[in-house]
Amino acid sequence: MSIEIFHQLGFRSQWNFQSFIDDNVGNGFILAPSHMEKTEVENLDSNLKRNSIFDPQFFIPSVQKRKLATYDFFPDIVANGFQTSEYSDGFSQECAERCIIFQKENGFEKLIIPTRYISGMPSSFIQQQQQLFVLPFVDAIARLGKDRPVLLQIVLNDGMIKDQEFSADLLNWITGIPAIDGVYLIADINPRTKQLRDIDFLYSYLRFIQALSLNDLYILLGYQNTEAALLTLASPSAVSIGSYENLRMFNIRNFEEDDNGAKRGPNARIYVSRLFQWIDTNYIGAITRVFGDTQLFDDNHYKAQMFEPSYHWHFSKPELYKHYFLVFSEQIRSISNYNGIDRYHFLRQLIEQGMAEFASIRDRGVILDQDSDGSHLPAWLTAANLFAQDQGWR
Amino acid sequence: MGIADNFTDILSLYPSAAPIKQGGQKAVFLIDHQDLGKCVLKVGIYSRPQTLERIVREVKTLREIDSPYYPKNYEFQVLDGNRFLIFEQYIESIPLSSCLQNYTDIENALFLLKELVLGLWIIWNKQIVHRDLKPDNILIRDDGHPVIIDLGIARLLDEESLTQTIAHRGPATPAYAAPEQLLNRKASIDIRTDQFNLGIITTQLLMGGVHPFDPEVVGDGENIMENIIQGKWVKDVFTNHDLRLLQPLIERLLGKEPYMRFRSPELLMQQIDNCLEKVRR
Numbered sequence: 028m029s030i031e032i033f034h035q036l037g038f039r040s041q042w043n044f045q046s047f048i049d050d051n052v053g054n055g056f057i058l059a060p061s062h063m064e065k066t067e068v069e070n071l072d073s074n075l076k077r078n079s080i081f082d083p084q085f086f087i088p089s090v091q092k093r094k095l096a097t098y099d100f101f102p103d104i105v106a107n108g109f110q111t112s113e114y115s116d117g118f119s120q121e122c123a124e125r126c127i128i129f130q131k132e133n134g135f136e137k138l139i140i141p142t143r144y145i146s147g148m149p150s151s152f153i154q155q156q157q158q159l160f161v162l163p164f165v166d167a168i169a170r171l172g173k174d175r176p177v178l179l180q181i182v183l184n185d186g187m188i189k190d191q192e193f194s195a196d197l198l199n200w201i202t203g204i205p206a207i208d209g210v211y212l213i214a215d216i217n218p219r220t221k222q223l224r225d226i227d228f229l230y231s232y233l234r235f236i237q238a239l240s241l242n243d244l245y246i247l248l249g250y251q252n253t254e255a256a257l258l259t260l261a262s263p264s265a266v267s268i269g270s271y272e273n274l275r276m277f278n279i280r281n282f283e284e285d286d287n288g289a290k291r292g293p294n295a296r297i298y299v300s301r302l303f304q305w306i307d308t309n310y311i312g313a314i315t316r317v318f319g320d321t322q323l324f325d326d327n328h329y330k331a332q333m334f335e336p337s338y339h340w341h342f343s344k345p346e347l348y349k350h351y352f353l354v355f356s357e358q359i360r361s362i363s364n365y366n367g368i369d370r371y372h373f374l375r376q377l378i379e380q381g382m383a384e385f386a387s388i389r390d391r392g393v394i395l396d397q398d399s400d401g402s403h404l405p406a407w408l409t410a411a412n413l414f415a416q417d418q419g420w421r
Numbered sequence: 422m423g424i425a426d427n428f429t430d431i432l433s434l435y436p437s438a439a440p441i442k443q444g445g446q447k448a449v450f451l452i453d454h455q456d457l458g459k460c461v462l463k464v465g466i467y468s469r470p471q472t473l474e475r476i477v478r479e480v481k482t483l484r485e486i487d488s489p490y491y492p493k494n495y496e497f498q499v500l501d502g503n504r505f506l507i508f509e510q511y512i513e514s515i516p517l518s519s520c521l522q523n524y525t526d527i528e529n530a531l532f533l534l535k536e537l538v539l540g541l542w543i544i545w546n547k548q549i550v551h552r553d554l555k556p557d558n559i560l561i562r563d564d565g566h567p568v569i570i571d572l573g574i575a576r577l578l579d580e581e582s583l584t585q586t587i588a589h590r591g592p593a594t595p596a597y598a599a600p601e602q603l604l605n606r607k608a609s610i611d612i613r614t615d616q617f618n619l620g621i622i623t624t625q626l627l628m629g630g631v632h633p634f635d636p637e638v639v640g641d642g643e644n645i646m647e648n649i650i651q652g653k654w655v656k657d658v659f660t661n662h663d664l665r666l667l668q669p670l671i672e673r674l675l676g677k678e679p680y681m682r683f684r685s686p687e688l689l690m691q692q693i694d695n696c697l698e699k700v701r702r
Contacts, residue, residue, distance in 0.1 A: 196608070196609065198678065199608075200608070202680040202684050203613070203680075205684075242684040
């Protein structure tokens with residue numbers, strides 16, 4: 028079964044639009060009000076919106092962010108100046124109604140029931156989400172007419188996913204909501220390394236996704252980095268791709284008050300599909316020298332541009348990300364050509380080849396730093412093997 | 422002194438009243454009513470307002486349902502002394518518990534399961550969970566079609582649950598209860614709870630009356646309830662020849678957690694139809 032790819036939009040979303048139009052990458056977009064004012068969304072080409080979903084980003088309902096404030100359904104706006112740190116029942120009905128009207132009027136492919144961010148593992152988690160989001164939004168959708176699929180957004184931290192009882196309760200709750208057709212799932216696992224290497228988390232997340240999938244729900248995995256390739260084992264319906272790191276890993280700090288302070292830019296990185304890793308461009312010269320060519324790096328027209336001697340590598344250059352969109356979407360497509368046990372065997376082979384490539388790089392004297400090395404792959408392979416064992420695939 | 426002794430004033434009006442069932446708080450009689458003809462008289466005593474409320478709900482539900490899968494409710498009266506009475510349609514039938522052996526054939530068992538799901542679908546659509554499905558609560562008409570009775574502990578999910586939080590176990594018959602009922606995890610009880618009950622009944626039919634969680638056949642566990650909670654049942658039976666094709670269906674019905682069962686009646690029905698098709702091939 029093919030897996031859809033959605034561009035997770037944020038800063039510099041024009042790169043994603045260009046990638047979609049020029050390179051035919053992705054099936055659609057996840058629009059982000061924290062980065063796009065209301066009029067900008069309204070004026071967007073309806074063809075682009077038809078293939079997109081709109082994430083209302085209610086993560087911190089009382090937050091004051093300039094762009095969010097342009098939406099009349101955002102909780103802080105509906106509260107109308109009341110000093111409230113709580114998103115209460117009183118506001119939730121109104122927010123839900125306005126938010127659904129906005130999503131419908133803009134012709135988005137699916138309707139999203141948003142969520143608030145909750146840290147820790149409170150026993151009231153389900154009750155809060157049900158009361159403040161599910162019920163008012165389901166009511167609003169029923170009132171306004173359900174004419175397209177509905178996805179429930181959920182942000183889960185690693186504790187929630189790893190704890191068997193908590194995750195079983197979550198699954199019972201989610202799969203017991205008749206009005207939804209799917210889930211827009213986001214994992215909050217900060218602080219973390221650039222690549223996920225927590226075996227317990229990866230294994231538990233695979234099981235969680237699969238349980239949803241077995242219930243015939245559409246599953247969109249948001250804020251995905253390259254681990255999306257591993258998670259395809261659990262048969263999600265769609266995964267996201269994003270440019271900057273904050274679009275490839277969810278971090279609630281990015282949704283707090285606007286911060287205009289200067290930030291240090293990250294190192295430029297290039298994605299290498301054979302390694303399932305973003306390599307610091309500082310290593311490109313060394314790798315090219317010891318291998319005698321640039322074959323390790325995936326070929327496409329962006330590579331041709333980037334490997335011109337005059338090219339100035341910088342994290343804010345679009346080619347790095349457009350190259351990634353093209354390469355990674357192709358990688359996901361090739362994996363999704365297989366199903367079940369065949370997908371596992373194919374992915375296992377790719378991961379093992381990646382590990383061998385890393386070993387070869389090291390053998391030739393290139394010592395990659397911990398953000399570029401292959402230390403995540405043994406963890407991925409272990410999680411994949413555990414999952415495969417459960418399925419009777421090994 | 423039985424519960425019926427509190428109703429001598431009522432029963433004296435129906436000299437031919439024949440007892441069908443007597444429980445702690447309720448007695449059921451077959452009577453000849455002057456207007457309704459042959460019908461069922463249920464009398465009972467409630468001790469708490471919540472119990473009365475539950476009975477009122479049962480009656481309300483039955484009145485809303487006009488289906489051959491449920492008996493029709495004719496009349497409900499609250500009497501003095503915390504007493505109540507109900508007149509209900511009498512249906513010529515025998516309880517499933519008395520004819521389990523008629524359903525050891527796979528096609529018959531599947532046909533009955535399909536009928537029960539069609540019947541339950543009506544209350545599931547109303548967000549009502551039966552919560553006490555068992556062979557005693559399923560009547561088989563002469564034409565083979567089932568009738569589902571005793572919605573007394575069903576609850577409207579939209580309403581606040583009446584079950585006391587401190588109760589160790591929710592209202593259900595333990596040997597047919599789902600794990601979430603036995604563990605009184607009220608938030609997890611929904612239409613998929615009835616699916617678990619159906620899973621036990623279907624497996625029991627296919628095994629000629631043997632309970633699939635019985636420690637004697639499982640070869641492990643202290644009692645049926647513990648085995649239900651632990652998810653220990655005779656899975657091996659479904660790895661054998663003919664029954665193998667039912668394995669995906671039964672394994673999902675008997676899923677330890679509700680999310681392991683069927684999310685919707687449509688999906689369940691699809692699976693039953695698939696099995697029926699394979700059996701008939």
